[in-house]
Amino acid sequence: MDTSTKNVSLEDLQKIVGEEHAREAAEEDAVDGVAPSFVAEPGSTEEISELMKLAGEQGLTAAPRGSGTKTPLGNPPRELDLILSTTRMNEVIEHTPGDQVVRVQAGLKLEDLQEQLAGADQMLGIDPPEARAGATVGGIVAANSSGPRRYSYGTIRDLIIGITVVLPDGTVAKAGGKVVKNVAGYDLSKLFTGSLGTLGVIATCNFRLHPRPEAARTVAVELDSTLSAGQAAQAITGAQLVPSALELHWSEDQKLLTILIEGIPPGVEAQAETASYLLKGFGEVRTLSDEEAEHLGPLDPPGSGADGDDEEVAIKIAAPPAELTGVLDSTLGAAERRGVSPSITGHAGIGVTYAAFSGGDEEALVQVVEELREIWVRRGGSVVVRKAPLGVKQRLEAWGPAGDYLGLLRRVKDKFDPGGNLNPGRFVGGI
Amino acid sequence: MEREQLIGTMESILGTEGVVHEREQLRSYECDGLMNYRVIPDLVVLPETAEHVQQIVRTCYEAGIPFVARGSGTGLSGGALPVESGVLIVLSRMRKILEVDIPNQRIVVEPGVVNIWVSQEVADEGYYYAPDPASQVVSSIGGNLAENSGGVHCLKYGFTTNHVMGAEVVLADGSVVHIGGGKAPDAPGYELLGTFVGSEGTLGIATKITLRLLRTPEAVRTLLAAFKDTEEAGGAVSGIIGGGIVPAAIEMMDALCIEAVETAVHPGFPEAGAILIVELDGPEAEVANQFDEVIKVCEENNASEIKVAEDDAERALFWKGRKAAFAAMGRIANDYYVQDAVVPRTELGAVLKRISELGEEYGMRVANVFHAGDGNLHPLVLYNNDNPGEAEKAEELAADIVFACLDHGGSLTGEHGIGVDKKKFMPKMFTDEDMATMQLLRCAFDPHGLCNPGKIFPTPRLCGERPGPFHMHPIQRAGLAENF
Numbered sequence A: 001m002d003t004s005t006k007n008v009s010l011e012d013l014q015k016i017v018g019e020e021h022a023r024e025a026a027e028e029d030a031v032d033g034v035a036p037s038f039v040a041e042p043g044s045t046e047e048i049s050e051l052m053k054l055a056g057e058q059g060l061t062a063a064p065r066g067s068g069t070k071t072p073l074g075n076p077p078r079e080l081d082l083i084l085s086t087t088r089m090n091e092v093i094e095h096t097p098g099d100q101v102v103r104v105q106a107g108l109k110l111e112d113l114q115e116q117l118a119g120a121d122q123m124l125g126i127d128p129p130e131a132r133a134g135a136t137v138g139g140i141v142a143a144n145s146s147g148p149r150r151y152s153y154g155t156i157r158d159l160i161i162g163i164t165v166v167l168p169d170g171t172v173a174k175a176g177g178k179v180v181k182n183v184a185g186y187d188l189s190k191l192f193t194g195s196l197g198t199l200g201v202i203a204t205c206n207f208r209l210h211p212r213p214e215a216a217r218t219v220a221v222e223l224d225s226t227l228s229a230g231q232a233a234q235a236i237t238g239a240q241l242v243p244s245a246l247e248l249h250w251s252e253d254q255k256l257l258t259i260l261i262e263g264i265p266p267g268v269e270a271q272a273e274t275a276s277y278l279l280k281g282f283g284e285v286r287t288l289s290d291e292e293a294e295h296l297g298p299l300d301p302p303g304s305g306a307d308g309d310d311e312e313v314a315i316k317i318a319a320p321p322a323e324l325t326g327v328l329d330s331t332l333g334a335a336e337r338r339g340v341s342p343s344i345t346g347h348a349g350i351g352v353t354y355a356a357f358s359g360g361d362e363e364a365l366v367q368v369v370e371e372l373r374e375i376w377v378r379r380g381g382s383v384v385v386r387k388a389p390l391g392v393k394q395r396l397e398a399w400g401p402a403g404d405y406l407g408l409l410r411r412v413k414d415k416f417d418p419g420g421n422l423n424p425g426r427f428v429g430g431i
Numbered sequence B: 001m002e003r004e005q006l007i008g009t010m011e012s013i014l015g016t017e018g019v020v021h022e023r024e025q026l027r028s029y030e031c032d033g034l035m036n037y038r039v040i041p042d043l044v045v046l047p048e049t050a051e052h053v054q055q056i057v058r059t060c061y062e063a064g065i066p067f068v069a070r071g072s073g074t075g076l077s078g079g080a081l082p083v084e085s086g087v088l089i090v091l092s093r094m095r096k097i098l099e100v101d102i103p104n105q106r107i108v109v110e111p112g113v114v115n116i117w118v119s120q121e122v123a124d125e126g127y128y129y130a131p132d133p134a135s136q137v138v139s140s141i142g143g144n145l146a147e148n149s150g151g152v153h154c155l156k157y158g159f160t161t162n163h164v165m166g167a168e169v170v171l172a173d174g175s176v177v178h179i180g181g182g183k184a185p186d187a188p189g190y191e192l193l194g195t196f197v198g199s200e201g202t203l204g205i206a207t208k209i210t211l212r213l214l215r216t217p218e219a220v221r222t223l224l225a226a227f228k229d230t231e232e233a234g235g236a237v238s239g240i241i242g243g244g245i246v247p248a249a250i251e252m253m254d255a256l257c258i259e260a261v262e263t264a265v266h267p268g269f270p271e272a273g274a275i276l277i278v279e280l281d282g283p284e285a286e287v288a289n290q291f292d293e294v295i296k297v298c299e300e301n302n303a304s305e306i307k308v309a310e311d312d313a314e315r316a317l318f319w320k321g322r323k324a325a326f327a328a329m330g331r332i333a334n335d336y337y338v339q340d341a342v343v344p345r346t347e348l349g350a351v352l353k354r355i356s357e358l359g360e361e362y363g364m365r366v367a368n369v370f371h372a373g374d375g376n377l378h379p380l381v382l383y384n385n386d387n388p389g390e391a392e393k394a395e396e397l398a399a400d401i402v403f404a405c406l407d408h409g410g411s412l413t414g415e416h417g418i419g420v421d422k423k424k425f426m427p428k429m430f431t432d433e434d435m436a437t438m439q440l441l442r443c444a445f446d447p448h449g450l451c452n453p454g455k456i457f458p459t460p461r462l463c464g465e466r467p468g469p470f471h472m473h474p475i476q477r478a479g480l481a482e483n484f
Helices: A010-017 A045-058 A110-118 A129-133 A137-143 A188-192 A226-237 A265-282 A290-296 A321-338 A362-378 A403-416 B003-014 B023-029 B050-063 B115-125 B141-147 B192-196 B230-242 B255-265 B284-300 B312-323 B325-331 B345-362 B390-407 B423-429 B432-445
Strands: A022-024 A038-040 A062-065 A082-085 A092-096 A101-105 A160-166 A172-176 A201-208 A215-222 A245-250 A255-263 A285-287 A313-318 A341-347 A352-358 A382-387 B043-045 B067-070 B087-090 B097-101 B106-109 B164-170 B176-179 B205-212 B219-227 B249-254 B274-282 B305-308 B335-338 B366-371 B376-383
Touching: A010 A022, A010 A038, A010 A045, A045 A062, A045 A082, A045 A160, A045 A172, A045 A201, A062 A137, A092 A110, A101 A110, A110 A129, A110 A137, A137 A188, A137 A201, A160 A188, A172 A188, A172 B432, A188 A201, A188 B192, A188 B432, A215 A265, A215 A290, A226 A245, A226 A255, A226 A265, A226 A321, A255 A265, A265 A285, A265 B284, A313 A362, A321 A341, A321 A352, A321 A362, A352 A362, A362 A382, A403 B176, A403 B192, A403 B432, B003 B043, B003 B050, B023 B043, B050 B067, B050 B087, B050 B164, B050 B205, B067 B141, B097 B115, B106 B115, B115 B141, B141 B205, B164 B192, B176 B192, B219 B230, B219 B284, B219 B312, B230 B249, B230 B274, B230 B284, B230 B345, B249 B255, B255 B274, B255 B312, B255 B325, B255 B366, B274 B284, B274 B312, B284 B305, B312 B325, B325 B335, B325 B366, B325 B376, B335 B390, B345 B366, B345 B376, B345 B390, B376 B390, B390 B423, B423 B432
Parallel strands: A038 A082, A062 A082, B043 B087, B067 B087
Antiparallel strands: A022 A038, A092 A101, A101 A201, A160 A172, A160 A201, A215 A255, A215 A285, A245 A255, A245 A341, A313 A352, A313 A382, A341 A352, B097 B106, B106 B205, B164 B176, B164 B205, B219 B274, B219 B305, B249 B274, B249 B366, B335 B376, B366 B376
């Protein structure tokens, strides 16, 4: 590695962010075994800009980081000098309840935001499981994280209405605004959604909000086969119900499809009744107690949160939603043939299935992922590795093939980050 | 490339019937729905397949000729305004519905397919396509995609961008990419699709589009409420939304607008200072309960009359009145200028007051019809083109209205787009850095600036150095851009 241009000392960083907000990196700051030199915590958009300018001039490679809950995502970086932590930028800038819009700094934790919004009976309609581990809104945007309620509220790209970013040369640019309906200029907030810190640093985000539902109920059906899982999900998606979430939980002990219904009490009651009626042909139907629902439906994807198993490989399979049975069969089959044990959850109505595999050797784990990727990419979907031990990661591309638009992705990256300083190598196609 | 040679090449791709080059015929393409800008294109081509589009674009690329895509030509910001010495690619012959996939709730269409056809195609299956711009009986899906069209129901269901799941796109160099997962969600990579939708035809041409279908709601209920003025109607809007209700639509019209609409299409609107149309949809039990709540809120805000649509026919009549609002202005004025701007909902009252003050200052009438739920205003400035200088004055007033919206934290446009019409105002909303950053994206998609040049940005830029001897780019020569 050429370090001759990297004449940056800790003091240089401290000059920008203050002495107590820059430090030498510690062991836990490493990303997939690649250890950075420094961690800096800017307190403002201007400080991010100063840091980026310095990094750009000195050829420092940098990785933006919120709470670090998504650090396992993506390929190992080619190199990494500086972690740019947004955790000090944790303020709500503006919340006008009557507009159902909020402007926040990127380092604000989603849970803290939701708590503040709850005071006005509002919420941001996103519920990624890593929120419980402290995920920040900027991190959620950068990693395009989602949860069960995407069934009704969409993903973060459907909720973000404005953004301020800092480019690798220090340029501060904004797009969108603080109104929900807005078609002025290119929608850069969408471009930065899911860009995993490879185009710039997200400094602030504006979101549209939704009213908090008054009541909720979770109806669950016990499934006896992968076929009934697919059919039960179709029975719900094809009905005139408007559930908030439709979740699959599939393990040795428990095979459930859960339907989360939210709204006003009479509406919830009537919909729950209809859902029960629609599902009773597929297995035993029951309404979950609040406590059970909290633990079971909607469910955490395996491999998420702080208590995940370090040795397991967690993937996300994206497939056409009507092919749920096929996704389950292929996953269970691939796992069985390689002697690894799977656990599966999924957003059944959306076409997103999470699987985690453990118990086999590295070769077996790699083969399972490769087999599933071969099937689901061919069928128009994708298989993304969300988390894996380093040995597995080094043998598997995290994202799989990008298709005919890879060249375009590269051109976008080259325009925004011509020096290749931001998160090099972690994104799709080695971007 | 000489014009004759270009015509020959295009005819070899499309046949003679697919190429328009007679000046008189070209004239019918000189503008879109925004008629105060007119440019006669050099050539109009009418492709029938994605391959045609690809061959046309490649021909243009190799010859360095700018091109503009056009759907049904209903856009209101001049997004499909032709470029002089450029090619206009009209997609209205590409109107096949390619695939209906009910289990996955998707439909795949060509760009020239008219918006309303999508819902008609799947109505028997109990599905529909949610975005419903007022132009939906004419406007094309490709055009909707380019403009990120809204509609009266986008408060609850979102805009075109929330309903497009995938697109086959011909880029400016003639290459083809498939962006967005289509049937599967979460395609790896940057969110190119969300960035492409609403880029006003400047990043490429969509030749195949996958849309999300929604299940038709179990119940729909619509009411019309009359108020003394827009302030009281605005109070009702705040009350409804503040009560946690997300209506499918909530539209407001002021007295002048009501008068025009009543004269034009006789929807039976009461005489009032303002009316609201509120529509709820969803599961029966929820709708019934919330509908009572809406009625209560309207009453609390002194509604003088509340009419509940008794059946689909009456609901259709309410909407006919609303959707005819623009056209109806012809009944009370010779000419009118349509504005499109957005303010945060809580600023509606202040902005409406400012609009009425501006109208008085200019001595001109302004009718207001708007999507009250999302603060998207459509002030209509009435004037008479026969009076010298009035058209210019109307345009100035319309501009001042937009600036007032920006002052209140709003946006230049909610759904009509920037196009050529508002590019000069972009610096009032965005800094040079903001716009330069947006144009990085343009440079990644279309480094030579051939695809719909001269739109959105006040000073479009070409990207990067080009090897070899210097040739002035045709777009530079036309004064449409400077070097980057």
